[in-house]
Amino acid sequence: MTDRPNDHSLEKYRRMQRIRTFESEAEAIHAAGEIPGALHTYSGQEGSGVGCCMALRTDDYMVGTHRSHGHPIAKGAALRPLMAELLGKATGVCKGKGGSMHLSDFSVGSLGETSIVGSGVPVAAGAALGSKLQGVDRVTLCFFGDGATNEGAFHEGMNLAAIWKLPVVFVCENNGYAVSTPASVTVPVKDVAERAKAYGMPAVIVDGQDVDAVEAVVADAVLRARTGGGPTLVETKTYRYGEHAVNMGRILLDRGSELDEWRQRDPITLYRAKLIAQGVEAATLDAIEQEVVTEVADALEFARQSPYPDVTEAFDDVFVDRLPIPDYINS
Amino acid sequence: MAKATYLDAIRLAQQEEMMRDNRVFIMGEDIVCNVFGTTTGFVELFGTERVRDTPISENGFMGAGAGAAMVGMRPIIDTTLSSFLYPAMDQIISIIAKSRYIYGGQAQLPLVIRSCMFYGNSNAAQHSDRPYPMFMNMPGLKIIAPSTAYDMKGLLKAAIRENDPVMCFEDSTCWTSKDELPDAPDFIIPLGKGDIKREGSDVSIIGVAGAVQLALKAAKQLAAQGISAEVVDPRTLAPLDMPLILQSVRKTGRAIIVDPAHQVCSAASEISATIVEQAFDALRAPVLRVTTAQTHMPFSPLIEKSLYPTVDRIMAAAHKLVTGRPAVDA
Numbered sequence: 001m002t003d004r005p006n007d008h009s010l011e012k013y014r015r016m017q018r019i020r021t022f023e024s025e026a027e028a029i030h031a032a033g034e035i036p037g038a039l040h041t042y043s044g045q046e047g048s049g050v051g052c053c054m055a056l057r058t059d060d061y062m063v064g065t066h067r068s069h070g071h072p073i074a075k076g077a078a079l080r081p082l083m084a085e086l087l088g089k090a091t092g093v094c095k096g097k098g099g100s101m102h103l104s105d106f107s108v109g110s111l112g113e114t115s116i117v118g119s120g121v122p123v124a125a126g127a128a129l130g131s132k133l134q135g136v137d138r139v140t141l142c143f144f145g146d147g148a149t150n151e152g153a154f155h156e157g158m159n160l161a162a163i164w165k166l167p168v169v170f171v172c173e174n175n176g177y178a179v180s181t182p183a184s185v186t187v188p189v190k191d192v193a194e195r196a197k198a199y200g201m202p203a204v205i206v207d208g209q210d211v212d213a214v215e216a217v218v219a220d221a222v223l224r225a226r227t228g229g230g231p232t233l234v235e236t237k238t239y240r241y242g243e244h245a246v247n248m249g250r251i252l253l254d255r256g257s258e259l260d261e262w263r264q265r266d267p268i269t270l271y272r273a274k275l276i277a278q279g280v281e282a283a284t285l286d287a288i289e290q291e292v293v294t295e296v297a298d299a300l301e302f303a304r305q306s307p308y309p310d311v312t313e314a315f316d317d318v319f320v321d322r323l324p325i326p327d328y329i330n331s
Numbered sequence: 332m333a334k335a336t337y338l339d340a341i342r343l344a345q346q347e348e349m350m351r352d353n354r355v356f357i358m359g360e361d362i363v364c365n366v367f368g369t370t371t372g373f374v375e376l377f378g379t380e381r382v383r384d385t386p387i388s389e390n391g392f393m394g395a396g397a398g399a400a401m402v403g404m405r406p407i408i409d410t411t412l413s414s415f416l417y418p419a420m421d422q423i424i425s426i427i428a429k430s431r432y433i434y435g436g437q438a439q440l441p442l443v444i445r446s447c448m449f450y451g452n453s454n455a456a457q458h459s460d461r462p463y464p465m466f467m468n469m470p471g472l473k474i475i476a477p478s479t480a481y482d483m484k485g486l487l488k489a490a491i492r493e494n495d496p497v498m499c500f501e502d503s504t505c506w507t508s509k510d511e512l513p514d515a516p517d518f519i520i521p522l523g524k525g526d527i528k529r530e531g532s533d534v535s536i537i538g539v540a541g542a543v544q545l546a547l548k549a550a551k552q553l554a555a556q557g558i559s560a561e562v563v564d565p566r567t568l569a570p571l572d573m574p575l576i577l578q579s580v581r582k583t584g585r586a587i588i589v590d591p592a593h594q595v596c597s598a599a600s601e602i603s604a605t606i607v608e609q610a611f612d613a614l615r616a617p618v619l620r621v622t623t624a625q626t627h628m629p630f631s632p633l634i635e636k637s638l639y640p641t642v643d644r645i646m647a648a649a650h651k652l653v654t655g656r657p658a659v660d661a
């Protein structure tokens with residue numbers, strides 16, 4: 001970490017902008033009916049995802065959640081296959097079989113963005129076990145929300161990682177809500193981080209709106225994991241601006257002035273101000289924003305021009321070998 | 332070659348594959364202590380990194396197996412009793428069965444989930460399950476249910492070499508059965524290939540797992556009564572070798588499926604429906620299922636044992652189909 005802005009700082013800014021711009025475009029075309037199914041936006045949490053991923057090596061692993069748009073972009077995934085996936089196209093990163101909840105790009109180290117809450121935690125422990133058995137120094141980082149910490153899978157996975165001293169960093173992106181239910185009524189401790197005590201695991205709480213702060217604590221945890229020190233639980237205090245999923249208005253609680261207060265601490269706005277205060281030209285940041293807008297427009301154009309998958313694609317990737325196609329398909 | 336038991340076959344298959352490929356490791360509850368004798372000597376051979384005791388966290392270690400497989404390991408996950416698969420259902424279904432598909436082929440999950448069906452031993456309803464039909468209903472899982480030591484060795488070795496997830500259901504009623512086991516390192520039985528265990532011409536008896544042994548006993552007694560029964564062992568339940576089953580049924584014109592699972596949506600139900608759909612013209616009688624009653628397994632031994640398929644029930648079904656009359660008393 002350095003206090004002086006450099007290419008690494010600008011890359012953090014770029015990736016946060018990419019997530020925000022990608023998602024605002026996705027929301028617009030979802031409203032227009034171009035994206036089928038649900039859309040779970042990450043907007044507001046960019047400092048958390050980018051801070052975490054920028055502390056990882058490209059070959060480190062990452063496991064994520066149904067709120068899956070931010071993680072791959074934070075880890076450096078190309079935008080075209082992600083946007084094509086949202087549109088259900090054959091060129092999508094999951095060939096159109098995953099969609100908004102599963103934007104997982106294995107080429108940047110992802111091992112899935114899973115939509116069963118908490119289910120990624122044991123998988124991350126297992127990936128870390130794999131690295132340990134292989135004698136390689138790859139670290140696995142696992143994202144989940146506050147809601148996941150009430151799942152048995154969370155506790156079982158944390159326990160396995162602790163007893164086996166696995167090279168894994170657990171990151172609870174605490175946005176305060178499990179769908180509509182506030183963490184205050186479902187979590188009996190003030191901070192999720194307290195739960196690490198039960199597993200003898202170090203834990204740290206960090207401001208998720210401060211990308212540099214997140215990167216710093218995750219970098220410490222990654223170093224501990226990589227050098228045989230075992231797992232860490234990091235809790236990033238953050239906030240999602242949107243509903244659990246777009247258009248779930250009927251179940252959204254009245255959040256009062258909370259949303260406005262969090263918007264005052266927007267991770268991108270804060271980071272822009274910090275970089276400018278450190279001497280980065282506003283024009284440099286404006287140029288990055290423009291490049292990102294162009295990049296997202298290109299991804300959308302690519303997605304729109306791409307073909308939908310052939311119906312026979314439904315029978316591929318169940319197993320290594322394609323399944324037989326039933327007679328009623330294409331008849 | 333020496334005669335070895337079904338349990339020996341499990342041990343030997345694992346041992347040979349762990350020697351052959353250092354990506355293979357085994358984990359589960361009480362693996363080191365080795366309750367059933369399927370990992371005898373493994374700690375000395377492979378060490379406790381590759382022979383790994385787990386906490387009683389079925390969902391946790393199932394998911395850990397999935398994660399390890401995704402990064403290039405080839406775990407064998409020993410779930411002890413098949414009843415313990417239920418706490419791990421989330422990982423088996425939502426992660427293991429579905430990850431390759433959801434991510435468009437990016438994920439590879441070469442792993443084996445072993446579990447024993449420990450029924451008929453007065454262990455009551457929570458420890459006596461034969462749950463393979465639930466998993467047959469789920470795409471993305473291959474399922475083997477060997478009925479002999481020979482098949483177990485060949486199929487389990489094949490399962491460990493598969494690049495797809497495989498569930499291995501081990502029938503405790505077969506534990507002590509013995510076979511000559513080939514010791515060729517590459518002896519494998521490909522998944523999806525059934526086996527004719529006994530040839531016959533009057534009726535096809537399709538047995539699932541331990542029911543194959545019952546079917547063979549029934550066939551022997553039926554022969555003395557003038558009924559020639561063919562015994563078909565699918566060996567793999569997903570994918571099912573329907574061509575072999577249909578070929579047999581087309582020859583005999585009659586079919587009985589014997590399945591230790593509960594009847595509703597059982598393997599017997601699936602096989603029966605497919606026979607009726609695809610070989611109706613060849614049938615000379617209705618297809619019959621001999622399964623376990625749709626009630627729970629009670630503790631008290633006499634009432635428990637009365638619920639499973641038996642040699643007598645198979646013979647009665649065969650007589651009904653072939654002669655139209657009840658079985659003659661032997």
